[in-house]
Amino acid sequence: MQFASHPIMVDAVLHGNTVNFSIWCVSQAFTLECGMDFFRHLPFELFVGFRYTRAKRHNHFISFISLTSMVGIGLGVAALIIVLSVMNGFQNELRNRILGVAAHLQITGPDNNLKDWKKLVMQVDGAPHVQAGAPYIMAQGMLSYGQSVQGAIIRGVLPDAEDKVAELGSHMRSGSLTDLQPGEFGVVLGAELAQALGVVLGDKVVLMAPQGQFTPTGVVPRIKQFKVVGVFEIGMYEYDSGLALVHIEDAAKLYRMGDSVSGVRLKLDDLFDAPGVARQLGQHLMGKGNYYITDWTQQHANFFRAIQMEKRVMFIILALIVAVAAFNIVSTLVMAVTDKRADIAIMRTFGASPSSIMQIFIVQGALIGVIGTVVGACFGVLIALNIDVIVPFIEHTLGVQFLAKDVYYISDLPSKLLWSDVTVIVVLSFILSLLATLYPSWRAARINPAEALRYE
Known part of the structure; x- marks a missing residue:
């Protein structure tokens, strides 16, 4: 901006705008010399x-x-x-809510029938990145109370072990997972499922298993009465309206599983390592039995x-x-x-x-x-x-x-x-x-x- 302090030079070159431009140059020089150091530099x-x-x-x-x-x-x-x-x-919310009910990894056997699950849990419990394991039984059932009937996924769990692989315990609206005791035939329902049936704590619902039993009068479904001992709310409609939890021994009796389970659920220290851990476990368990390993990214891949x-x-x-x-x-x-x-x-x-x-x-x-x-x-x-x-x-x-x-x-x-x-x-x-x-x-x-x- 050296030319701003020489209006005479401007006058010598410009003809139509000499006065205005001279005034502008002089004013700029005056402004710069009055302490506007920022603009000067x-x-x-x-x-x-x-x-x-x-x-x-x-x-x-x-x-x-x-x-x-x-x-x-x-x-x-x-x-x-x-x-x-x-x-x-x-x-993030969808992942957290799904994994609050689902598992990071699942190991199942042929036809969802795993007999040596206790040995399997011991084998994978010390594997890298694996924090805990819990057996489960998964089946379908029909719940009825009065005139209300609702289909649901029935999951048999061990309450103490389930708390280590899922976060259902922190989403209980009433009751507790520990209220599921073997032989007492208690059930924990999702909030939407309980509302659809119209039940509260202490009510008794009838659970019908689709696998029938043969009698002289024909095939009839297996029926058992369960007492509502808890209600959970994940905040995800799919689970709140269609999932019921019972003790794994009660589920085994109803569905005649014996000592077998459907599979084992695992929790990892980092859920994003699930695909890599699944490959490692697959190599580790190779030759020790027919196992199928799936991780949460495969089970819910479409969502993400x-x-x-x-x-x-x-x-x-x-x-x-x-x-x-x-x-x-x-x-x-x-x-x-x-x-x-x-x-x-x-x-x-x-x-x-x-x-x-x-x-x-x-x-x-x-x-x-x-x-x-x-x-x-x-x-x-x-x-x-x-x-x-x-x-x-x-x-x-x-x-x-x-x-x-x-x-x-x-x-x-x-x-x-x-x-x-x-x-x-x-x-x-x-x-x-x-x-x-x-x-x-x-x-x-x-x-x-x-x-x-x-x-x-």
Whole structure:
């Protein structure tokens, strides 16, 4: 900005704008020498770029387009952060709730009949990454109480061992898993299943096993009366409405399993190591019997693949929205370049290079993108961190429920903010904003000073 203190030189070159430009140069020199150290030490391109952004333009339409670009970028960035946080929350919540009932690993035998399960538990109990193991019996049944009849999955468990491989004990609404005692034929029902049957603690339900027994009068189902000793609520409709727990010995008697079980459930120290641990156990148990090992990623793969695919698609769609908003900067800068043709010509006359002119408008466009990105990121992070409060407030105010329990697996809208996602979104928005400045800046750098000042 050395030329700002030499208005006489400006007068000698410019004819139509001598007075105005001289006053501008003198005022700039006076401002710089009055203590604005920050702006004094800025490079010429940054100083002029910031000034063009801060200046009150006589063309209000350009200012409106700039504001629209900032708002569009901000909304796009905020939407990306919020949507990805909700998708992360769904994935995390779904995984936690499924694994609160299911197991990290399951080992079964042929026809779901495992006889030497005690020996198997001892073999795998000391394996790397395996924390605990528990046997189970899985079968189908029909529960009835009064006039109500409901089908359910019947799981026979050892209460003490079950608490080590699943989190059902922490989701008990009433009663306890330890109330399941062998020979007493107690049952623990899911909350939705208990509500559908209309039972409470102490009521007795009739459990009918589909495997029949032959009598002189024909085949009749096996029937046994069970006492409701507990109710659990996982918060996942599939399990709350269709799962009943009984003691493993009672299940073995009803389904005539003898000393056999359906399989063994294992808990690992890191659930994400399940595929690797399954392969290791498969090699370890090879030749010791016919075992089938499955992990939670195989049993519920469709859920997590669908969520991951939806997350990627939503990222692409919302990134296009950010791109559209970012490329509004192109129209803003094109109009700004047209509006500043005389200024560009004057700066070129006083020695500013084409690259300097180009950098000025890159700074102006980048500043629009940075402001929109920062505001949008702050707004998106704020909503993502408080979505558990905002959504219930909206539902209460409007009297609607966005996620019905009988339709969706999760009835609440979860959110998990990952700063890695925020970083990627912010960097992407900034890069798109920079790309949008290249053409208008290149066009400004090609302006011929003589042509621009001919009619001024």
